[in-house]
Amino acid sequence: MKGSLFTTALYTGQVWVRAGVPCAGLFDCSEARMVHGASTFLMAAGQLFKSDGPQLEPALLQRHRMLDALVEEFEGKYVLELAAGLSPRGSRFSSNEALHYVEVDLAPVLSVKRALMARTVEGQEVALRENLQFVAGDLRSMDLAELVPAGEPVLVIGEGLFMYLTAAEQRGLWQRIAALIAGRAGSRLAFDLVPACEQAPGGAAGRLLGKVMGAFTGGRGFALDDRTREDLCDDLQQCGFVLPRALAPRAAPESWRVPHLDLPPEQLLFLAEASP
Amino acid sequence: MIFWILVLLLVLGALRLRGRVGHYPLLPDTEREVHESHVFLTAQGVELSASTRRAASAYARAAGLDLLHIVPGNWSVSEWMGFAELCDPLEYSTRPLHVGCSAGHAMLVERSVLERGGEALEDLNQGLPVGMAAFVGAAMELRRCAPHSSGLAVAPGLVARPARGEDRAAALRTILGDLGQAVLLVQGAVFAFLIASLFVAPAFGWPLVILYHLQVPLALGGQGRTSRSLWPFICARLPLDVLVWVDTVLHLHMRDNGGAHEALRTEYTRLLAQDWRTRFESRRSDCPSCGSQELAFKLEHEDYFQHKPGRFRLETCQSCGLVFQNPRLTSEGLDFYYKDFYDGLGAEKLDFIFSFEPDGYEHRARMVEGHLPDRLAPRRWLDVGGGHGHFCLSAGGHWPQTRFEVLDLADSAMDAERRGWVAAGHRALFPEWAQGRTAAAAGQLFDVVSMSHYLEHTLDPRAEIAAAHTVLEPGGLILIELPDPECPFGRWLGWAWLPWFQPQHLNMLPLRRLEHELTTAGFEVLERERGAAHQRVDLHYALLVLMGRLAPEPDRPWLPPTHPMGRLRHTVVWLVGLPLLLPAKLIDQFLIGPFAGRLGLSNTYRVLGRAR
Numbered sequence: 001m002k003g004s005l006f007t008t009a010l011y012t013g014q015v016w017v018r019a020g021v022p023c024a025g026l027f028d029c030s031e032a033r034m035v036h037g038a039s040t041f042l043m044a045a046g047q048l049f050k051s052d053g054p055q056l057e058p059a060l061l062q063r064h065r066m067l068d069a070l071v072e073e074f075e076g077k078y079v080l081e082l083a084a085g086l087s088p089r090g091s092r093f094s095s096n097e098a099l100h101y102v103e104v105d106l107a108p109v110l111s112v113k114r115a116l117m118a119r120t121v122e123g124q125e126v127a128l129r130e131n132l133q134f135v136a137g138d139l140r141s142m143d144l145a146e147l148v149p150a151g152e153p154v155l156v157i158g159e160g161l162f163m164y165l166t167a168a169e170q171r172g173l174w175q176r177i178a179a180l181i182a183g184r185a186g187s188r189l190a191f192d193l194v195p196a197c198e199q200a201p202g203g204a205a206g207r208l209l210g211k212v213m214g215a216f217t218g219g220r221g222f223a224l225d226d227r228t229r230e231d232l233c234d235d236l237q238q239c240g241f242v243l244p245r246a247l248a249p250r251a252a253p254e255s256w257r258v259p260h261l262d263l264p265p266e267q268l269l270f271l272a273e274a275s276p
Numbered sequence: 277m278i279f280w281i282l283v284l285l286l287v288l289g290a291l292r293l294r295g296r297v298g299h300y301p302l303l304p305d306t307e308r309e310v311h312e313s314h315v316f317l318t319a320q321g322v323e324l325s326a327s328t329r330r331a332a333s334a335y336a337r338a339a340g341l342d343l344l345h346i347v348p349g350n351w352s353v354s355e356w357m358g359f360a361e362l363c364d365p366l367e368y369s370t371r372p373l374h375v376g377c378s379a380g381h382a383m384l385v386e387r388s389v390l391e392r393g394g395e396a397l398e399d400l401n402q403g404l405p406v407g408m409a410a411f412v413g414a415a416m417e418l419r420r421c422a423p424h425s426s427g428l429a430v431a432p433g434l435v436a437r438p439a440r441g442e443d444r445a446a447a448l449r450t451i452l453g454d455l456g457q458a459v460l461l462v463q464g465a466v467f468a469f470l471i472a473s474l475f476v477a478p479a480f481g482w483p484l485v486i487l488y489h490l491q492v493p494l495a496l497g498g499q500g501r502t503s504r505s506l507w508p509f510i511c512a513r514l515p516l517d518v519l520v521w522v523d524t525v526l527h528l529h530m531r532d533n534g535g536a537h538e539a540l541r542t543e544y545t546r547l548l549a550q551d552w553r554t555r556f557e558s559r560r561s562d563c564p565s566c567g568s569q570e571l572a573f574k575l576e577h578e579d580y581f582q583h584k585p586g587r588f589r590l591e592t593c594q595s596c597g598l599v600f601q602n603p604r605l606t607s608e609g610l611d612f613y614y615k616d617f618y619d620g621l622g623a624e625k626l627d628f629i630f631s632f633e634p635d636g637y638e639h640r641a642r643m644v645e646g647h648l649p650d651r652l653a654p655r656r657w658l659d660v661g662g663g664h665g666h667f668c669l670s671a672g673g674h675w676p677q678t679r680f681e682v683l684d685l686a687d688s689a690m691d692a693e694r695r696g697w698v699a700a701g702h703r704a705l706f707p708e709w710a711q712g713r714t715a716a717a718a719g720q721l722f723d724v725v726s727m728s729h730y731l732e733h734t735l736d737p738r739a740e741i742a743a744a745h746t747v748l749e750p751g752g753l754i755l756i757e758l759p760d761p762e763c764p765f766g767r768w769l770g771w772a773w774l775p776w777f778q779p780q781h782l783n784m785l786p787l788r789r790l791e792h793e794l795t796t797a798g799f800e801v802l803e804r805e806r807g808a809a810h811q812r813v814d815l816h817y818a819l820l821v822l823m824g825r826l827a828p829e830p831d832r833p834w835l836p837p838t839h840p841m842g843r844l845r846h847t848v849v850w851l852v853g854l855p856l857l858l859p860a861k862l863i864d865q866f867l868i869g870p871f872a873g874r875l876g877l878s879n880t881y882r883v884l885g886r887a888r
Binding site for chain 1: 295298301302304305306308334335336337338339340365366369370371424427652653673674675676677
């Protein structure tokens with residue numbers, strides 16, 4: 001798993017475990033605890049020099065909760081989660097037998113995810129659900145049309161994915177998602193992405209953590225560019241979506257129960273609907 | 277200083293083992309029935325309870341596995357330490373080319389995978405009791421048939437068989453082939469060093485030996501992977517390890533002398549007695565590529581890899597730079613020198629070497645990115661000379677929706693198809709196959725044809741390139757990777773430079789000549805890479821070639837029987853050479869590798885072309 005994005009998946013997975021996110025415990029493992037511990041140490045060191053910056057863990061929990069709320073509100077039968085990593089969302093929501101949940105990620109990531117689930121009887125029961133499907137593939141080249149039946153409304157989720165893609169890769173994937181959900185009333189794409197111009201400048205520790213993460217992700221760090229949230233909405237529209245909009249945690253409906261609204265946030269969700 | 281480095285190595289080694297042991301899941305009990313598609317195979321004398329079968333079946337389904345190697349819950353501490361060194365379940369499930377690992381007791385197999393297993397499973401399929409070697413051999417073949425869906429788990433209820441030296445030797449030879457001897461040699465050298473240090477420098481040696489013993493609780497303590505007590509082994513690890521090692525070495529040696537190669541020796545005696553003149557063409561006075569008569573002597577070689585008899589002369593064309601074998605081997609000669617290299621005696625060793633999955637496979641596969649204008653991924657990809665399909669299996673991870681096919685002169689292409697590494701395998705000469713296929717297979721042309729380390733083995737590279745053009749879609753891509761005869765290491769290391777690779781490399785085209793051949797055949801050259809294609813092997817493989825030259829491997833059936841002095845020389849050369857391999861590898865990896873392109877030291881180049 002060297003040189004893969006899996007290290008960031010371990011870190012995020014452990015954040016969910018520690019926050020008590022439902023089903024996250026299925027993916028708890030010693031490597032995740034180690035990655036989380038090391039990252040927390042580096043970030044705590046960074047806080048000594050710059051204590052007013054945004055905090056990573058609350059931001060991760062906010063986006064996770066907001067995307068959960070979208071699944072709760074979704075009235076269709078199909079959810080497609082791209083680059084699912086160790087996300088427990090599929091495990092949680094597939095308890096609803098009427099919902100068909102498809103998780104997509106690279107084969108090694110899914111292999112580890114399923115091995116972690118198979119360690120316990122509880123995890124085995126989840127992994128063997130017929131309405132929870134794991135599909136291995138590289139999103140940059142895979143054919144999305146095979147993942148959900150034609151005509152059905154689908155909610156496409158990309159959590160912690162698009163910041164690793166260049167603008168060109170983002171547009172390429174958005175076009176394919178837009179083509180996939182076009183004409184399926186009630187379908188939408190939801191993903192998190194904070195434009196570079198809205199991100200707080202990182203301190204020395206932040207830069208160090210970025211380099212460490214970059215080393216673990218094979219040099220594939222965040223692909224930053226100068227597009228604003230308005231530019232991103234324009235891009236989504238040009239790719240074939242309608243009504244693209246950005247949603248900050250504080251603007252989310254109260255019923256979503258987004259956590260940590262009292263902390264300085266750095267999180268932004270984008271929503272875009274299928275063209276008719 | 278050396279003392280602290282060794283302490284650090286021992287501690288890090290133990291922690292690495294601890295991480296690995298922790299990756300072995302324990303099968304949880306379940307009430308789910310065994311799935312109808314699951315079959316259980318056991319070695320002789322091993323019993324699997326119904327509850328273990330249920331637990332294994334539920335685990336395999338949940339984890340998405342078609343093959344599950346089951347490790348006994350009361351396995352001995354010694355076996356655990358050795359096995360964890362060999363196999364990390366995390367790597368095993370995420371690296372498709374990882375060589376098969378089995379604890380030699382039991383495994384669960386999906387029925388469809390079992391059916392692809394081939395000859396290695398004959399006895400097991402007939403329900404016959406099988407020994408350790410056959411069981412491990414079957415496990416390895418099944419692993420090859422389920423490269424993306426194999427795993428390991430510990431069954432607390434599975435009782436281990438008593439460990440025997442005979443079994444260990446058989447398993448070692450089955451998994452590593454001839455490299456098993458090298459592993460035992462290294463292990464023996466470590467034991468000798470530790471024991472000698474106790475007497476020669478006790479203040480240095482005792483702490484190291486104590487730390488060696490303490491590796492056991494560091495690696496296994498508190499992990500619950502074996503029900504055995506750790507204490508006896510903590511107290512007596514070194515003497516127990518030495519006893520196990522001696523037992524294994526004796527059985528490995530006895531097995532060698534037991535006449536395993538006698539049939540081969542008879543065959544080689546017959547082959548060696550045949551007329552050698554039919555194995556070489558006449559020496560030619562002109563360049564096979566450009567026709568120039570300005571030829572210059574380059575090097576004279578022997579077979580430094582298998583040590584089969586014969587001498588080979590390389591010449592350089594002063595006009596186009598081609599380096600070629602002159603006189604060249606005929607097809608019959610090539611058959612003789614290829615025999616037991618990629619298959620037969622050499623199969624396991626080569627499979628083990630290829631299993632390391634060099635990063636090059638992925639870089640190679642990604643070179644076509646962005647050159648397929650109307651689609652995201654290639655639809656059909658033919659790998660010519662692809663052997664067992666290692667590249668296709670690896671590239672399939674990057675292009676999962678691409679249909680890969682492999683073509684090779686050896687049976688390996690058919691094995692690749694049987695194992696599911698490729699959608700189709702073709703055993704054929706490429707130019708003939710392409711010619712016979714074109715009319716019949718209209719509409720089944722390829723988006724990409726790759727030839728990696730292939731053209732230099734062929735009798736007529738020009739015909740191969742032309743054949744590629746006929747099977748490609750208009751605008752299709754050709755990807756060629758070749759050793760670079762202009763690499764300075766070729767001059768500096770002379771006969772010890774791996775890419776000269778005699779007698780198999782017949783033609784080595786410099787980049788400019790290959791571009792000329794491609795253009796003439798109707799291709800437009802799109803990209804060329806040197807640094808990214810460099811293989812980090814120059815120095816440490818040169819050392820291996822030197823060691824092989826000084827002391828050929830014993831018991832080769834084409835060489836006279838090895839005398840005790842020959843064995844001693846082999847052992848001494850390897851004992852001296854092995855410690856030098858590590859620094860040589862480190863220099864290759866970290867000092868030369870990253871800078872080879874910029875320094876003009878790249879030993880390999882890649883070219884991507886488009887069919888006009």
